[in-house]
Structure formats: C-alpha cells, structure tokens
Amino acid sequence: MSTETIESTAAPTPSRTRRLLLAGGALLVVAAVALWLHYRNRESTDDAQVEAHIESVAPRVGGTVIEVDVNDNQAVHAGDVLFKLDDRDYRVALDRARADLAAAVAASRGAATAVPITRAASGGSLTGAEAARQEAQAGDRVARAQLDQARAQVRVAQANLQQAEANAQRAVADAERYRQLVVKDEVSRQQYDTAVAVATAAQAQVAAQQAEVAAAQNAIATAQANIAVARGREAVAAAAVSGAATAPQQVAVSQAQAGGAVARVALQQAAVAQAELNLGYTVVRAPTDGLVGDKHLEVGQALAPGQQALVLVPLDQPAQDLWVVANFKETQLATMRVGQPATVAVDAFDASLRAHIDSIGSATGAKYSLLPPENATGNYVKVVQRIPVKLVFEPRQDLSRLRPGMSVEVTVLEAEKR
DSSP states (O other): OOHHHHHHHHSOOHHHHHHHHHHHHHHHHHHHHHHHHHHTTEEEEEEEEEEEOOEEEOOSSOEEEEEEOOOTTOEEOTTOEEEEEOOHHHHHHHHHHHHHHHHHHHHHHHHHHHHHHHHHHHHHHHHHHHHHHHHHHHHHHHHHHHHHHHHHHHHHHHHHHHHHHHHHHHHHHHHHHHHHHHHTTSSOHHHHHHHHHHHHHHHHHHHHHHHHHHHHHHHHHHHHHHHHHHHHHHHHHHHHHHHHTTHHHHHHHHHHHHHHHHHHHHHHHHHHHHHHHHHHHTEEEOSSSEEEESOOOOTTOEEOTTOOOEEEEOSSOOGGGEEEEEEEEGGGOTTOOTTOEEEEEETTTTEEEEEEEEEEOSSOGGGGSSSOOOTTSSOOOOOOOEEEEEEEEOSSSOOTTOOTTOEEEEEEETTSOO
C-alpha cells in the first residue's frame, strides 16, 4: 500500500468531514421536526388511574354480627350470603306486628257488623219513641177526661149531699115533733117510731153522700196525678224521639268507625310487611357478582344501618363500567375537547388501550378537596391547577385485567377530531 493511500484512509479530507457534519445536522433537524410534528398535538399525563363501579355493602337494619360467610378477595355471586345479623329482636317485632294485625282484623269485623245493627236499632228506636209519645199523649187525654169526669162527680155528690142534709134536717124535726106528740098520746107509738127511723135513715144518707163527695174529690186528685204522669211520659217520649231522630248520624258514625277499622287493618298489614322486610334484612346478600374487598367485619361487631361492612368489585365489567380519570394541568386543556381520541398505557402490564374523552371536569380537584385553598388570605403563590378529565374505553378490547385504582398514563391525540 502506498503512503498516499494510508494518509487518505487515516484522515478524511476537509470536504468529506463537512459533508458528514451537514448530513448529521440534517438528520437531527428532521428528527426534531418529526418529534415536534408528533408531539405538538398531543397532551400526556401520568396523574391518572382506572375507575369502576364499586358496590358498597351495608346492612339496612342495625344489629350484632353473628356469622361472616366471606373472606377478603373472595369471589361471590349475586345472592350469596355475605354475613348475618342477630334476628331475635326482629322476630319478636314480627310476632307483635302479626298480633296487632289480628286484633285490627277482629275490630274491623266487629265494626262492620255494627253498621247494620246500628241502622236497624236506630230505625226501630225512632218508631218506638214515636209510638211511646203518641201513647203518652193519649194517656194525657184520658187523664184529662177522667179529671173532668171526677169534677162533675164532685158537683153531683155535693148536690146530693145538700139534698140529703135537707132531708135529714126535716126528718129529725119530724121525729122531734112526733116525740112531743107521743108523750101527749096524740099520735101512736108506731108513727113516732116511723119518724125516728126516717130521721136515722136521712142522717145515714147524709153520711153516704159525704163519702161520695170525698170519693169524687179523691178521683180529682187521682186524675191530676195521672195527668202529671202522662205529661212526664210525653216529655220522655219526646226526648226519645229527638234522640232517635239522630239515626242517620249514628249510622254515619258507625260507618266511619268501620272505615277507620279497615284503615287500621291496612296500617297493621304494612307494619307486618315492614317487620318481615326487617327480618329479611338481617341476612345480607351480595347484590352483584364480584370480589370482596375492604372487609372490616367480625363476629360480635355491632353495625348501624347504612354502616359500610365491605365492598364488592364487580368482575368482567363491560367497557362502559370502566373508565379513566386523568388529572391534566390547566395549561394542557387549551385545545382539548370532548370526543378526542386517546391512548391509555397501563403501568401494571405492557398494554396500550384505546379511549376517548367523555367529559371534562367542572372544577379543579382542589375545589373538591376537604379544605379547598383560599387565595384571598395570606401570601398568594400561583400554582398550576389540575382538572379531572374522564375518558372511556373503546369497545372490543380486553379489559379483564384492569382493576380500579390502577395507575395509567394517558395521551390525548388532540389533532385528531372525532
């Protein structure tokens, strides 16, 4: 090999070096342009995770746990028993509700039977009261007639008494004259005796007439008493008629009581149904298929209604039940729109899934925190905020290995509009 050839191989000429540098620079420019073209319409963040519907399991009634039938991460099917509560109090409540229902049914039957009885009794009482009033009025009329008759008898008896007294006075006077004559033997003893007998009979007639007057006066008093009794009966009968006149109201009251009894039956039926539900709630079953998680449940633990006991993470969720929440910086949202396509890289395994933007959050994550920042107080430091963006997966992809809470990296392809 010649010396000239060795020198040309060992050190390139200045023109060749220049060409190599120009070629390298051109490649770098092309690569930079390509990278810029590739990333200029893309926004990425690793502040993202998989979300899903998680069923929170809590008892609907309070009680003490007496049986736990599942373990952590155990697969269960809808309807499987998860745990049981002590049901003795609820069985007693159900028995009491059933007893109250039986009493309400009996009362309802009695109230329904009382309606026709009240209707018949009220109608009969009105008829009877009216008849009693008419009878009392008739008795009053009879008593008044008896009073008039007794007064007439008194007048007749008094007239007869006056006549008897006059006859007696004359007979006594005749007997006295005959006595004086018989002493002088001017009349016979027989005539004298006859005059004495007539006088005695006349006096007896006076006594009889006096008795007649007294009897007639007693008849007046009796008739007056009968009038008073008849008036009392008439007043009682009138009151009974007034009371019986409320028969429609009494029937209405009876019907209202029957309606109230029916309503109480319905109320007790609802109480029995509620007691049966409460008893059934002491056995807590799985609402869906899934894996048991976040279980903090032990036998003997007292649970309140609504207190979370465990959660169920559904298995084989469809695409619409899995989504990603990516927290993009507010400076990344300038051209981000609903419907734009995105790729989701899952950290747990080497996979890239297709998705698109479903919605953009209505506020920053800081605003939803327990203690949101208050920039109007203290020293203000501007911090770039993050906005939650919800992305849903495209259909016909294998999502079976995804689990809620997995970390992912989201890249939104903003240039490609849907």
